[in-house]
Amino acid sequence: MNSTRFTPADAAELYGIHNWSSGYFRVSDKGEVEVTPGPGLNAVLPDIVDEIVARGESLPVILRFPQVLAGRVRQLNEAFRTAMREYDYQGRYQGVFPIKVNQRRMVVETIASAGYEYAHGLEAGSKAELALCLAQNLHPDALLCCNGFKDDGFIKLALWGRSLGKNVVITLEKFSELERVLKVARQLGIRPAIGVRFKLNARGSGQWEESGGDQAKFGLNAGELLQVVERLRQEDMLDALVMLHTHIGSQITDIRRIKVAVREATQVYSDLVDEGAQVKYLNVGGGLGVDYDGSKTTFYASANYTLAEYAADVVYTVQEVCKSNEVRQPTIVSESGRALTAHHAVLVVPVIDVTGPTRGLQSIPEAAEDQHQIVKDLEEILANINTRNYREMYNDAVGDKETLHNLFNLGYLTLRDRARGEALFNAILQKLAKLVAGLAYVPDELEDLPKVLADKYICNFSLFQSLPDNWAIQALFPVTPLDRLDERPTRQGTLVDITCDSDGKIEKFIDLRDVKATLPLHDPGTRPYYLGIFLMGAYQDVLGSAHNLFGKVNEAHVTARPGGKHLVELFVRGQKARRLIESMGYEEDMLRGSIRAQVDRARAAGRLDDTQTVELEEDYGEELLGYTYLEYEE
Incomplete structure (x- = not known):
């Protein structure tokens, strides 16, 4: 981890894969996560996901590995057989x-x-x-x-x-x-x-x-x-x-x-x-x-x-x-039960966007001609902060930010000044984080900087459906990018789901010494960026809720073959919107009938023509029969 070049071995250490995987997952020389259910058997997880997407199926998806399940059954029974032979148990x-x-x-x-x-x-x-x-x-x-x-x-x-x-x-x-x-x-x-x-x-x-x-x-x-x-x-x-x-x-x-x-x-x-x-x-x-x-x-x-x-x-x-x-x-x-099933399932979620304060100076709005003095003060702090004065400058910046908001609330500050001031404050925090990263002692008030500066990686899944234990009892699950593990991750992030609930987020991650507030991640760029959430095969499938009517996700049953090959033996599509809606007491015929009646009134009022009428009803029907998660057209 200290070398300039970042290697797959560094990634395995960073994400603790050898520590939690029980030998069922590893990082390949190409920086990709592989499942290894037995001697001579391995399959590349990004390859499996690419095949599923190429088939026209949607993410998120649960990858299930029956060989891992069978292996856990054998390991448990053989462990007891070995112990009984050793102690001559009768x-x-x-x-x-x-x-x-x-x-x-x-x-x-x-x-x-x-x-x-x-x-x-x-x-x-x-x-x-x-x-x-x-x-x-x-x-x-x-x-x-x-x-x-x-x-x-x-x-x-x-x-x-x-x-x-x-x-x-x-x-x-x-x-x-x-x-x-x-x-x-x-x-x-x-x-x-x-x-x-x-x-x-x-x-x-x-x-x-x-x-x-x-x-x-x-x-x-x-x-x-x-x-x-x-x-x-x-x-x-x-x-x-x-x-x-x-x-x-x-x-x-x-x-x-x-x-x-x-x-x-x-x-x-x-x-x-x-x-x-x-x-x-x-x-x-x-x-x-x-x-x-x-x-x-x-x-x-x-x-x-x-x-x-x-x-x-x-x-x-x-x-x-x-x-x-x-x-x-x-x-x-x-x-x-948990020990048999946890390892066999991996939830694959695509990152669909990234938000957060780590945009740097390039995201700071241009200054207004009559820029307020409080914004100029923040500019000066950003320009002059260093290892000798960082604590004083930090306290000044915090005070200036509070003043900034007070002035805005009283009408003495424009929206442009506020936007520029907030961006400057975030840039100050970024600079502070780099300054204190190499220090032997970090002041208490700066210990939460990584969490404050963390980007929010918006992922196409529902925490309440797929990882209810994380929300309910703060259970921890390993999270790892599926590829690019031969590249050093340059960002720190937390994960948020697509539900309309502020609790739909993951802000605690595994660590050998403690619980981390952020996860090292790559800049997704324009390529698909997939995260794997591991060890979620126990209880999560059966405890998930239909919050926001997000249903069970698609799942693929995958067998690993020698030489990095795999076979998707079965693909089980997740719940359709119609099924979830019906589970709440509604009927499809009633829904379609209501829409049809509204369409007829809108057409009579001239708000819809005949072509639009057909298109609206078709779109509505497709969504009733569609996947409940986001589907983006390439």
Whole structure:
């Protein structure tokens, strides 16, 4: 990074690609981002985008890489297999994917297919999710865990699933659900397989720390758990209790919290076995973290452990407690969702414009003949500021800018004077930023200069639809230009979307040491400039809102081939405007009828001729059936 020439290796370091990509993305020698889903496989992301555009499709687009999904399934299962061989663990591991993380068909089917040889299962938290899961081709031993609160219909569907040969386990989230399960099971004559979620005292870390502990939304306490055991014993159904389920939250950043929780869960499991329960599955829940910022710390956007370390610590802890208590070692179950899906999806957004104060002297309006003295004062500051007087000059400039606006409000300053004064102030800030960049100490009042001077890169997407977690909980996602990574970025920017909402912006970016307020970017110039937003495959697809009626974006399912080749196996077009409008209670016929009536009145009044009438109705119809995002004609 210190050399004069900027290289792709410098770009990889600048954007932290090696730190957060888990080996699935890299920068090529040509300065382009590539996906690398496996040995000998790579595909160039700008090439994929160019092909999509050449087909006449519109951006933004989500690129999905099923090979990455399948690779994550294998990595998780092999990590547990390796740990179990190392410790001579006497049980097995079976993963379960909670489809609430991403219910997209490609995601669920890819995980089910890649996980078949591992008996990797699914988790449903609603009747609709269960209906989806039952239709999947799962290994006969694969678990289908039914979590969440349940009514009779949910329980019936789960029990019918057992009749279909599925390994369905109904998790009790509260004590009162037990009687409901027993009642429905008697009605259908189907013996249930029951799991019980237990409220651990242990708690997670990070954004979802409140998911665990005594105040957790789901789960039974120790007394209620013992009541379940006794009630099943009364029914001569203690063998139906097959799973102990625990969960302390999503995106757990600290491995020590995981080990504490697993130890407590295994102790509960051991006591259940001593009570006569034939529990064979110990479900340690979700929480396997994703290192979004690449810092490998306990920061909320990171995780201080690897997938292999997670598996090893879980296996070792379960085995240690079981050996100490002299009970059989259970099949370990985890419900990892984020860690499986985050890496497989990249949101590609085109930059459509850049605004901001970094235009320099050339953007300063010409001076008026009778220019006000306050503007002349700002000119003098700009000409004379240097490393010896920059703090004094900065304070003078701030005061002059405030005076400038006060004078304008009182009518003593023209609009031209105001425009020139504001431009001069921005130029002063630019000069200040260059002066302090090389200083060992930057005064507190100047620390926010990069953010103040940042350009706003207007991108064709909706934050609320595609990255709702960034808006709602300030989640961080890596952002990187897809090409030109052999060129040094010369600007600092923030990202704004095309919604009519001031919150539709990204002003926090990943950094190894902290959170950056700006992102290094290139001057787009006249060429298309595409940004990739990475690690957004978990939750974002299913949490997105229709703010401003921007709908789901186009998506391409892409397979990487040897030699940098790729195949776009499937292109799924995003939501049409008509579908979004109908979801709000309107009907297309009603809309068209209203427009037609208005057109007839306008034509009768002479505001439209016959040609315009046809053209207006055609344009209106095209937009109803069109993409909800901006489409520019070249």
